Amino acid sequence: MTTPTGHIHGTDVQVSKDLLGAIGGVPKPSGDIVVDATNVNKWFGKLHVLQDVSLQIKRQEVVVILGPSGSGKTTFIRCVNHLEKIQSGRIFVNGHLIGYREIDGKLVEDKEANIAKQRQEIGMVFQRFNLFPHKTALENIIEAPTQVRGMAKDEALEMGRALLMRVGLAAKETAYPAQLSGGQQQRVAIARALAMKPALMLFDEPTSALDPEMIGEVLEVMKELAREGMTMIVVTHEMGFAREVADRVVMMDEGRVIEQATPEVFFSNPTEERTKSFLAKIL
Amino acid sequence: MQFDTSELISFMTNWSVIVPAVTTTILMAILAQVLGIVLGLVAALAGRSRNPVIHGISAVYVWFFRGTPVLVQILLLYFGVPVLLGGIDPFPNTYPFLPALISGPFVAAMLALGVNEGAYMSEIIRAGILSVDSGQAEAAKSLGMTPRKTMSRIVLPQAMRVIVPPLGNEFNNMIKTTSLASVITVNELVLIASVRYGATFKPFEPLVGISIYYLAMTTVWGVVQSRIERKFGTGMSRDAEPGVWARLVGVRGGRAWPLGGS
Numbered sequence: 001m002t003t004p005t006g007h008i009h010g011t012d013v014q015v016s017k018d019l020l021g022a023i024g025g026v027p028k029p030s031g032d033i034v035v036d037a038t039n040v041n042k043w044f045g046k047l048h049v050l051q052d053v054s055l056q057i058k059r060q061e062v063v064v065i066l067g068p069s070g071s072g073k074t075t076f077i078r079c080v081n082h083l084e085k086i087q088s089g090r091i092f093v094n095g096h097l098i099g100y101r102e103i104d105g106k107l108v109e110d111k112e113a114n115i116a117k118q119r120q121e122i123g124m125v126f127q128r129f130n131l132f133p134h135k136t137a138l139e140n141i142i143e144a145p146t147q148v149r150g151m152a153k154d155e156a157l158e159m160g161r162a163l164l165m166r167v168g169l170a171a172k173e174t175a176y177p178a179q180l181s182g183g184q185q186q187r188v189a190i191a192r193a194l195a196m197k198p199a200l201m202l203f204d205e206p207t208s209a210l211d212p213e214m215i216g217e218v219l220e221v222m223k224e225l226a227r228e229g230m231t232m233i234v235v236t237h238e239m240g241f242a243r244e245v246a247d248r249v250v251m252m253d254e255g256r257v258i259e260q261a262t263p264e265v266f267f268s269n270p271t272e273e274r275t276k277s278f279l280a281k282i283l
Numbered sequence: 284m285q286f287d288t289s290e291l292i293s294f295m296t297n298w299s300v301i302v303p304a305v306t307t308t309i310l311m312a313i314l315a316q317v318l319g320i321v322l323g324l325v326a327a328l329a330g331r332s333r334n335p336v337i338h339g340i341s342a343v344y345v346w347f348f349r350g351t352p353v354l355v356q357i358l359l360l361y362f363g364v365p366v367l368l369g370g371i372d373p374f375p376n377t378y379p380f381l382p383a384l385i386s387g388p389f390v391a392a393m394l395a396l397g398v399n400e401g402a403y404m405s406e407i408i409r410a411g412i413l414s415v416d417s418g419q420a421e422a423a424k425s426l427g428m429t430p431r432k433t434m435s436r437i438v439l440p441q442a443m444r445v446i447v448p449p450l451g452n453e454f455n456n457m458i459k460t461t462s463l464a465s466v467i468t469v470n471e472l473v474l475i476a477s478v479r480y481g482a483t484f485k486p487f488e489p490l491v492g493i494s495i496y497y498l499a500m501t502t503v504w505g506v507v508q509s510r511i512e513r514k515f516g517t518g519m520s521r522d523a524e525p526g527v528w529a530r531l532v533g534v535r536g537g538r539a540w541p542l543g544g545s
Binding site: 081083112113116117119120122123124126128130131132133134143144147148149189192193196 | 416418419421422423424425426427428429430432436437440441
């Protein structure tokens with residue numbers, strides 16, 4: 001169930017007001033533009049899935065990408081942390097060209113170690129959660145800080161517990177993913193991504209695999225993150241979330257950005273026919 | 284000619300012959316299997332490499348050692364390597380400082396069995412890696428983990444659940460395949476049986492005797508295998524029934540993380 005009012009998904013889950021306090025406050029991106037994508041093109045075989053996509057995301061901005069399935073919105077955010085290759089165009093995050101080096105105007109894929117380093121600044125939350133099933137909730141959270149950042153285990157545990165408490169899962173630190181509900185798993189996944197203190201968070205349909213009664217608790221965490229100033233790109237079908245939280249709504253169709261506006265304008269007075277028919281179907 | 288039970292018992296309790304032979308069989312099987320696992324892991328990872336040379340070496344290795352008989356490989360290694368080394372014999376009857384049990388033929392057979400096993404283990408490990416949901420590697424990468432860390436900390440531990448059951452069968456096979464080492468005079472069970480019936484002209488009794496020893500070894504391994512599989516939570520749900528062996532020897536399941544949990 002989705003409505004533009006955004007109040008349909010009630011939840012009893014208590015989300016702490018100071019979510020980012022657990023990781024020492026809002027991670028500071030280096031510039032005012034966090035994501036700068038210009039003329040990004042991508043093909044899957046003959047299918048032109050991204051066609052000259054350009055998008056800038058400012059610091060502390062929350063951008064929601066809407067569009068029918070197959071419009072390229074998920075593919076686009078997967079390109080932002082180089083889980084997908086692009087064939088042309090440039091994507092900069094915090095001023096770093098993502099996934100490639102530019103040699104004589106041509107894109108050459110960067111070394112894995114460099115790409116891994118770039119991804120440390122970009123948190124990602126997946127539709128299917130992708131928690132590590134052989135690790136407990138707390139172990140999931142401390143894995144990357146200890147293994148990638150080299151954080152001391154005690155420090156990581158302290159931060160991990162603080163994060164779990166703030167997403168309302170303090171009692172679940174020793175639970176394995178299989179022992180958690182979908183909503184709980186997704187909240188752990190968000191905490192896991194936050195533990196790397198990312199300058200940018202990507203959400204790939206984070207509530208699409210959830211039972212309806214669990215959507216609210218995940219959206220609540222995301223709203224709190226947005227309120228506290230996290231820079232976010234969210235691919236979702238939750239119109240209520242878009243209307244309530246987004247600074248800007250981006251409409252994609254057939255691999256292109258066809259319209260972008262503030263939620264007020266976007267939902268009440270869209271200009272493109274394609275947007276109108278999409279909204280008519282979904283609202 | 285009648286079955287001579289006293290000959291069977293006499294052979295089976297001739298400890299000064301049996302103990303070294305059984306020890307040789309077990310030791311060779313373990314060392315060859317460990318070598319096979321290491322080579323299999325290397326070959327499986329090399330097979331995933333984007334570098335065509337590394338990928339090619341792995342493919343040729345698997346192709347050759349799965350495509351020729353292991354008996355031929357043992358003979359090739361034992362007789363061929365000294366030729367390639369230009370007369371230096373890497374497989375003398377005894378090595379200085381090593382127990383007599385670790386003879387040149389023993390080393391040659393162990394290496395051949397291990398290299399052969401590596402080709403099969405590589406396929407098993409490859410299948411195990413493929414069984415792990417691709418979202419796991421993506422999640423690890425998105426957290427900034429390098430491909431190496433992603434493999435060693437996230438993918439391989441989960442692949443173990445798929446790798447361990449066939450690995451157990453491979454070791455069961457390995458225990459029996461060590462019998463081929465008799466052709467290059469390794470002092471294992473088949474060799475002592477043939478030595479015995481060469482002298483007594485009673486082949487049946489020692490062959491029954493070594494079969495009983497092989498059965499004892501594979502049976503013990505079967506119990507150990509089911510314990511190990513339980514530890515890795517193979518195909519278990521949280522409230523799975525303990526298996527037959529587990530019930531017999533009173534083993535409880537370790538922590539479980541069922542498939543499809545995330």
